[in-house]
Amino acid sequence: MVFPGTWSDRDCAHAVLDVLQEPVRYIDHREQNVDGLELVILPGGFSYGDYLRCGAIARFAPVMEAVADFANRGGLVLGICNGFQILQEARLLPGALLRNASCEFRCEWVHLRVEQSNSAFTLDCRPGQVLRIPISHGEGNFFADPQTLDALERNGQVVFRYCAPDGRVTADSNPNGSVRNIAGISNAHGNVVGMMPHPERACEPLLGGSDGLAIFRSAIHALTRVAV
Amino acid sequence: MAVAIKREQLDAVALNEEEYRAIVRAIGRDPNDLEIGMFGALWSEHCAYKTSKTLLRQLPTEGPHVLQGPGENAGAVDIGDGLAVVFKIESHNHPSAIEPYQGAATGVGGILRDVFAMGARPIAILDALRFGPLDSGRSRHLFHGVVAGIGGYGNCFGCPTVGGEVYFDEGYADNPIVNAMCVGLVRHERLRRASADRAGDVVLLVGADTGRDGIHGATFASVEMDERSAERRPAVQVGNPFLEKLLCEACLRLNELEGVTAIQDLGAAGLTSAAGELAHRGHRGIDIDVDRVSRREQGMSAYDVMLSESQERMLVVVRPDAEASAREIFDHFELHADRIGTITGTARMRVREQGITVADVPLKALVDGVPLRTPAAAFAEKRPAPAMPLVEEPEAILLDLIASPNLRSRRPIYRTYDHQVQDNTVIGPGFDAALLRVPATDKGLALTTDGNSRYVALDPYEGTRVAVAEAARNIVCTGARPIAVTNCLNFGNPERPEIFGQLQESVRGLADACRALELPVVSGNVSLYNETSERNIPPTPVIGMVGLLDDLSRRCPAGFQDDGDIVFLLGETREELAGSEYFRLLGAPLEGRPPVVSFEAERRLQAAMLDSIGRGVLRCAHDVSDGGLLIALAESALYGGRGLRCPGIAGPVSREAAYFGESQGRIVVSVAPRRVPELQKLMANRHVPLQAIGVVGGEDLQVGSDIRISLDTLRQAWETAF
Numbered sequence: 001m002v003f004p005g006t007w008s009d010r011d012c013a014h015a016v017l018d019v020l021q022e023p024v025r026y027i028d029h030r031e032q033n034v035d036g037l038e039l040v041i042l043p044g045g046f047s048y049g050d051y052l053r054c055g056a057i058a059r060f061a062p063v064m065e066a067v068a069d070f071a072n073r074g075g076l077v078l079g080i081c082n083g084f085q086i087l088q089e090a091r092l093l094p095g096a097l098l099r100n101a102s103c104e105f106r107c108e109w110v111h112l113r114v115e116q117s118n119s120a121f122t123l124d125c126r127p128g129q130v131l132r133i134p135i136s137h138g139e140g141n142f143f144a145d146p147q148t149l150d151a152l153e154r155n156g157q158v159v160f161r162y163c164a165p166d167g168r169v170t171a172d173s174n175p176n177g178s179v180r181n182i183a184g185i186s187n188a189h190g191n192v193v194g195m196m197p198h199p200e201r202a203c204e205p206l207l208g209g210s211d212g213l214a215i216f217r218s219a220i221h222a223l224t225r226v227a228v
Numbered sequence: 229m230a231v232a233i234k235r236e237q238l239d240a241v242a243l244n245e246e247e248y249r250a251i252v253r254a255i256g257r258d259p260n261d262l263e264i265g266m267f268g269a270l271w272s273e274h275c276a277y278k279t280s281k282t283l284l285r286q287l288p289t290e291g292p293h294v295l296q297g298p299g300e301n302a303g304a305v306d307i308g309d310g311l312a313v314v315f316k317i318e319s320h321n322h323p324s325a326i327e328p329y330q331g332a333a334t335g336v337g338g339i340l341r342d343v344f345a346m347g348a349r350p351i352a353i354l355d356a357l358r359f360g361p362l363d364s365g366r367s368r369h370l371f372h373g374v375v376a377g378i379g380g381y382g383n384c385f386g387c388p389t390v391g392g393e394v395y396f397d398e399g400y401a402d403n404p405i406v407n408a409m410c411v412g413l414v415r416h417e418r419l420r421r422a423s424a425d426r427a428g429d430v431v432l433l434v435g436a437d438t439g440r441d442g443i444h445g446a447t448f449a450s451v452e453m454d455e456r457s458a459e460r461r462p463a464v465q466v467g468n469p470f471l472e473k474l475l476c477e478a479c480l481r482l483n484e485l486e487g488v489t490a491i492q493d494l495g496a497a498g499l500t501s502a503a504g505e506l507a508h509r510g511h512r513g514i515d516i517d518v519d520r521v522s523r524r525e526q527g528m529s530a531y532d533v534m535l536s537e538s539q540e541r542m543l544v545v546v547r548p549d550a551e552a553s554a555r556e557i558f559d560h561f562e563l564h565a566d567r568i569g570t571i572t573g574t575a576r577m578r579v580r581e582q583g584i585t586v587a588d589v590p591l592k593a594l595v596d597g598v599p600l601r602t603p604a605a606a607f608a609e610k611r612p613a614p615a616m617p618l619v620e621e622p623e624a625i626l627l628d629l630i631a632s633p634n635l636r637s638r639r640p641i642y643r644t645y646d647h648q649v650q651d652n653t654v655i656g657p658g659f660d661a662a663l664l665r666v667p668a669t670d671k672g673l674a675l676t677t678d679g680n681s682r683y684v685a686l687d688p689y690e691g692t693r694v695a696v697a698e699a700a701r702n703i704v705c706t707g708a709r710p711i712a713v714t715n716c717l718n719f720g721n722p723e724r725p726e727i728f729g730q731l732q733e734s735v736r737g738l739a740d741a742c743r744a745l746e747l748p749v750v751s752g753n754v755s756l757y758n759e760t761s762e763r764n765i766p767p768t769p770v771i772g773m774v775g776l777l778d779d780l781s782r783r784c785p786a787g788f789q790d791d792g793d794i795v796f797l798l799g800e801t802r803e804e805l806a807g808s809e810y811f812r813l814l815g816a817p818l819e820g821r822p823p824v825v826s827f828e829a830e831r832r833l834q835a836a837m838l839d840s841i842g843r844g845v846l847r848c849a850h851d852v853s854d855g856g857l858l859i860a861l862a863e864s865a866l867y868g869g870r871g872l873r874c875p876g877i878a879g880p881v882s883r884e885a886a887y888f889g890e891s892q893g894r895i896v897v898s899v900a901p902r903r904v905p906e907l908q909k910l911m912a913n914r915h916v917p918l919q920a921i922g923v924v925g926g927e928d929l930q931v932g933s934d935i936r937i938s939l940d941t942l943r944q945a946w947e948t949a950f
Contacts, residue, residue, distance in 0.1 A: 004562060005470050007386025011651040044649075046384040049470025105379050105644045136646045138383070201648050206665065206780065 001042045001067070001083070003029045003058045005050075008043035008080060008200060015200040016041075020216055029061035038223050039076040040067055042083025044136070044198060054097065054139050055085035064090055076120045076219050077192040081137050084184070084194030093185060093194045094152065095144035101177025105138040109208065110175050112183050112197060113163040116156045119190040123218040123225075130167045131160075131211040133197040135175055140196035142178035142185075152185055159193055160184035237261070241268020242447050247599060254593030262531050262579065262587045265444075269497035269535055270504060271598040273450035273756050278598045279722045280754040283732055286739040291748035293711060300421055301342040301493060302412075303750025305712045307776050309669050310416050314348035317356070317409035317677070317716045317772040319755035322449040323464040324406040328373025332406050333381035333467040334539050339410040340387060341493035344476045345542065347420035347483040348412030351650060352664055353382050355392035355408050356677040356716070356770040360401030362633060362950060367396070370404045371950070377467075378408070379644045384469035385476070388653055389645035390662035392677050396633045399681070402760035407716040407753075409772040411675055413666065418483055422492035424545040425510030427573040429489050431503070432551070434558060434565045435475045435541040438499075439524035441465045442537025445496060452721050452759035471540040478561040479542060485557070487550025489571075494541040500534045500594075502543045503569070504577055508595040513574035518581045520568040530581045545571060605732050606725035610687065613806040613820025619884050622934045626858050629813055629888070631945040635855045637866075640950055659786045659867070660702035660851050663777065672783060674708035674775035680854065681766040682807040683822035688730045690822050691807075692737030692769050694892055697825040698853055699773040700745055704834045705849040705895060707784045707841040708775030713742055715752040715771055720764025722756045730767040731756075738769060744827035745834075747773070782842055787867025789847040791925035794904055795864075795872060796918045797857065798911065799833055799894035803885045809855045810888035825892045829916075833893050836914040845903050845910065852894040858887045858931065860896045861921070862942055865929050871939055874922030876932030887931075898924055 002009045009026060017024040027034060034040055047058035058064070064086075071077045071092055079087035087093045100106060111132055114125040125131070144152065152158050160183040164173045174181045176196070184195030199212030238248055241264060251259050251267050259267065273279055289297040295312050296304035302316035320335025336353060343350045355378050360367035371394075382389045387410070414420075424431075442465040482488055492506045499516070507514035518533045528536075544565070546554050551567070558565045572578075577594060579587035590597075619625055629635055642657035654672060655663035661676035678699035684691030700710045715738060720727040742749055758765040777783060788795070805811055806820025840846050848868065852860040857877070865872050877886050885891075899907045911918045922931075930936045 005384070005473055007473065007649055011649065014651050045386060046470060046473075049384060049468070051470065105383055105646070107383075107646045107648060108643045134648055136383075136648060198648070201651060204651075206654055207648070207651060 001027045001040060001063065003047035003061060005047045006043055006045035008045055008198065011200045012041050012043045015203040015216060019203045022220060027063060029063050031063045033066045034070050039219050040070060042079040042086050044081030044083060047082055047086065054082060055089040058086045059089040068092060071192045074189065074191050076222060078121055078219065079194035080198055080200065081196055084196055087192065087194045092192050093187060094148050095142055095185065097139050098141040098143050099139050100141050106175050107134065107136040108175065109134050110197060111163050111165050111173060112160040113167050113169060115158045115161055118156055119159050119186040119193050120222040121193045121215045121218050122159055123221050124214050125218065128167060130163060130165065131214060132209050133199055133202045133212050135197045137196055140176045142182040144179065149180060155188055157186050157188065158182055159186050160195055237264055241265060242272060242451050243268050247271060250597065250599050254597055255589050262534065263589055265531050265535050266500045266587060266589065267594060268447055269500055270594050272447045275497050275501055276598040277754055279601045279603060279756060280717065280731065281600055282602060283735040286735060287749040288739065288742050289749055294748050294750055295416065295419060297750050298752060301345040303712065303714060304346065304419055305750060307666065307671065311666065312414050312416055312419050313411060313673060313774055314343050314346045314414055315409065315411040315714055315772065315774055316342050316751035317407055317714045317770065318753040319716050319718055320406045320408065321403065321718060321755050321758055324374055325403055327464040328370045329377040329380065330464055330466050332374040332377030334465045335406050335408045336378055336381040337467045337469065337472050337539050338495050339408045340385060340472060340476065341542065343410045343412035344479050345422060345491045345493045346414065347418045348414035349480055350387045350410050350412045351652060352411040352662065352675055353387050353389045353408060354675055354677050354772065355389065356405065356679065357392065357394040358400040358405035358768060359396050361396050361398060364401060367401060374404065374406055375641055375644060381467055381469045383646045385473050386649050388647045388649050390647050390653055390664065391657050391675055394638065394641065397681065397766060399766040402763055403758045403765050405718050405765065405768055407770050409677055409714060411774065420483055420491055422490045422506045423509035424490045424506045424512055424571045426489055426547065427512055427571050428548065429545045429571040430548050430551050430567055431514065431569040431571065432544045432546065432554065432565045433521060433541060433568045434544055434563055436468065436471055436538050437522045437524045438533055438536045439538045440528065440532055440536060443532060443535045445537040449496065450757055452757045465537050465539045468540050474561040474563055475540055475542055478557050478563055481557050482544060482554060485550060485553055487547040488544065488554065489547065490545040492543045494543065496537065498535055498537045504591055504595045506543065506545060507571060507577065508591040513572040513576045513591060514569055515572055515578045515580065516569040518579060520566050522564060522566050530579060530586045534579060603722050603728040604725040605729040607729045608726055610821065611819040614816045616811065616814055616816055619887065622887055623937060626862065626935060627937065627945045629809060629855050629859060630862055630942065631948040632809065632813060634809055635859055636948045637946045654780060654783065655706060660705040663706050663783055665780060670779050672708060672777035672780040674703045674706045674777060676702040677770055677772045678702060679768060679770040681768045682818060684734060684769060685766045685818060686807050686820060686822040688733035688767050689737040690824050692734040693741040693825045694823060695769055695771045696738060696741035696745065697830050697892055698851065699771045700834060701851045701895065703773055703775030704837045705784060705786065705851050706777065707782050708777035709838060710745065710747055710773055710775045713747045713749045713771060713773050715749060715769060717754045718758055718765065718768040718770065719756050721759040727764055734767055734769050784841045784846050784849045786850040786864060787848055788864050788870040788898055788924040789868055791870060792901060793847050793898040793924040794901055795896060795898045795921040795924060796907065797894060797896055797921050798916055798918050800891065800917050801879055801881050801886055801889060801894065802891045803881045804889045804891045805885055808888060808890045810884065823890050823892045829893050832914040833895065833916050836911055836916045837895060840907060840910050845899060845907050847898045847900060849895055849897045852896060854890065856888040856890050862929055864896055865939060866943055866946055870924050871926035871928045872922050872924055872930065873926055874931045877921065
């Protein structure tokens with residue numbers, strides 16, 4: 001999905017097409033439907049410059065109605081970074097992403113603990129598995145009220161938490177102040193996932209690691225399973 | 229007489245009377261106000277290089293792989309596979325001194341436009357920064373503002389910031405240095421030159437509306453600053469990286485379109501410069517109708533429109549029959565495009581407002597007619613190096629050095645920059661050079677900027693040679709072969725003989741060094757008048773260099789890789805301490821002779837390095853530079869998270885010079901024990917001295933009985949916050 005100001009579109013396409021050899025189509029923000037697609041990725045970037053509030057304008061893009069329909073019909077949707085922010089603004093995922101607690105942009109490798117393997121994007125992972133994936137954002141500080149958080153935890157919708165390399169969830173390993181170290185969540189059905197880290201940047205050892213492949217492979221696996 | 233009447237006006241645009249008379253001669257009459265403004269901007273030092281042009285002719289600009297040398301928006305060099313690397317470095321010092329965030333942000337914006345105007349997709353940004361010491365509130369304000377501005381623009385635009393450098397020195401307290409380099413890639417056949425050579429073509433102004441921001445920015449950048457400079461804040465432009473991203477995508481798509489004659493960015497001196505340059509390069513003329521230019525505010529005069537430096541604007545010249553297709557592209561990106569004029573056969577720039585011609589000047593005079601200046605040069609007397617006490621506590625010195633602002637880890641800075649977007653960053657910031665994958669190939673591009681102004685202050689000729697040699701060594705340490713240079717010459721007020729003397733010697737050093745290493749200079753920028761309230765910056769040439777690695781699997785890291793690997797020092801250590809970080813730490817006056825480069829030895833060292841890395845002999849390589857050998861060893865230990873056991877460093881020089889001297893032409897390498905004979909042979913073949921230093925392993929950095937510091941302690945000092 002390409003909004004004005006999106007820049008991880010080419011990186012996501014590279015991961016899916018060049019690395020995983022799966023077909024890719026770029027979706028323009030003005031398109032009216034997403035028919036024929038199996039997986040929609042809302043990549044990172046600064047849609048509309050993030051000038052009002054991250055994702056606040058992109059959610060009004062014509063294509064977002066089609067994405068909501070697609071998600072409600074069980075289609076797989078992954079929001080990465082700015083894409084996560086857009087999914088929240090579109091009410092496809094709960095919570096909000098505030099300015100990093102450091103008040104600074106952060107681009108660095110972090111460790112994520114996979115909290116549950118029921119989402120379409122963690123099917124190939126085991127709970128407790130640690131993935132090393134980079135973040136790159138200024139506003140990734142996940143926030144939700146305690147009731148929402150408890151519901152997310154109860155329903156197994158917390159997908160990733162920032163953790164130490166050994167998997168311990170510690171304050172030191174939290175790069176942005178996210179409540180309960182939350183790095184990614186899913187909707188109740190597990191077909192829509194939003195995450196701040198960039199798995200498309202962790203698909204080749206040459207670039208420092210390939211743990212991000214597990215996320216894309218899980219989605220491909222989920223699609224094959226549905227098809228069978 | 230006319231000149232007397234115009235005195236105040238001339239001051240406002242920083243022209244002198246001789247230049248005024250040259251304008252009168254060129255146009256055959258007294259210029260009107262608008263014409264004076266246009267000439268003032270294009271004849272400013274910033275646009276016309278009137279003081280430096282004669283000197284710059286010494287630089288080697290040609291080579292078998294050069295596709296575009298200086299004179300275009302950016303230089304271009306062939307890297308095989310039908311691809312060209314396009315790059316340039318530029319200064320934004322004056323705006324950043326007044327408004328650090330926007331000054332730095334628009335510096336990044338400007339250099340990005342230079343690269344995508346050439347048809348190339350920007351793939352990397354590097355920044356060379358200099359500030360005063362951080363114990364001053366103003367320096368902290370400038371430092372944090374500039375870093376935030378670079379990140380704010382580059383991160384939003386989606387181009388990774390992969391490298392650069394930052395140094396702190398009292399000499400920059402009033403006048404910081406902000407140089408931004410951008411690197412892009414393009415297929416040969418799509419490399420574009422901004423030359424409008426067809427009369428009748430349509431001129432479109434695309435992107436942002438034109439406001440009153442930045443009027444006389446080029447002039448402002450060409451005069452010294454004083455306490456009233458803060459009043460020039462309205463002359464600093466405000467950046468919109470989101471709009472720039474759309475412009476970039478539109479221009480790259482436009483570049484594939486038939487019938488597009490030229491694409492040119494609007495930078496210093498705005499529309500006047502952009503329109504003038506592209507028509508003049510094509511030996512044509514241009515008519516501009518200022519009423520067609522969309523504006524941000526009412527009541528703007530032709531003068532305001534022609535001299536505005538509003539950001540995120542491009543001029544696009546197309547054949548009339550291609551205008552509709554071009555507009556389709558702009559519409560797709562929701563960009564606004566005004567048809568503001570036409571290319572003519574007149575070789576003149578004519579500006580019309582409400583049907584009346586308000587300026588009419590010959591382009592050759594406007595773009596290329598400035599009388600060159602040759603100021604007097606004076607050369608500082610060289611003084612012997614100060615005598616310093618011996619090192620009594622090398623361990624404490626090492627810890628103080630590695631925690632000092634010039635040597636400590638840059639991670640707190642570069643982690644605020646997106647250095648990974650576009651999925652090509654193989655080696656990111658924080659090492660000798662960044663290494664990027666060339667998409668869809670096995671090749672890599674190594675990128676670095678370099679320049680030690682303390683050496684240049686001691687000896688502009690030798691110091692500039694060092695900067696070139698060190699940049700090349702940084703590139704070579706990754707395994708890549710240096711291929712070309714861009715440069716940014718930041719100096720004080722050239723009307724002062726000692727400053728012009730520095731510039732003259734520095735350019736001579738640059739030319740000699742580039743010739744010695746057979747490196748063409750393909751682009752560059754000169755920033756003079758870095759003077760505030762009569763204080764001039766230290767002479768600061770910044771070298772940007774690009775290297776090519778044919779096979780990324782043959783790259784070499786900078787950190788120790790495996791316990792048991794043997795560490796060697798390549799090159800010769802001399803008794804060279806003047807200008808060192810060690811002397812700075814001890815508070816020694818900046819005197820003496822800086823380290824001197826032998827290019828004969830440098831070439832042998834670099835050839836031997838490339839040979840060794842190509843054969844897979846080396847496990848790691850790290851250039852010995854600021855801080856000397858112990859700092860280089862400590863950094864390799866910290867990068868790799870492995871200690872070093874060194875029984876002691878022997879040699880013909882003092883312990884101070886051995887530990888902390890900054891002799892050039894030296895590299896720390898590590899090698900697996902079984903390949904030591906091979907390394908020895910490769911170095912012997914090229915007559916490169918090599919000295920065994922120690923063995924990788926353990927939790928400490930240990931040097932004889934002098935030093936034993938745990939990596940944790942070392943890391944804590946290294947990671948001191950800014």
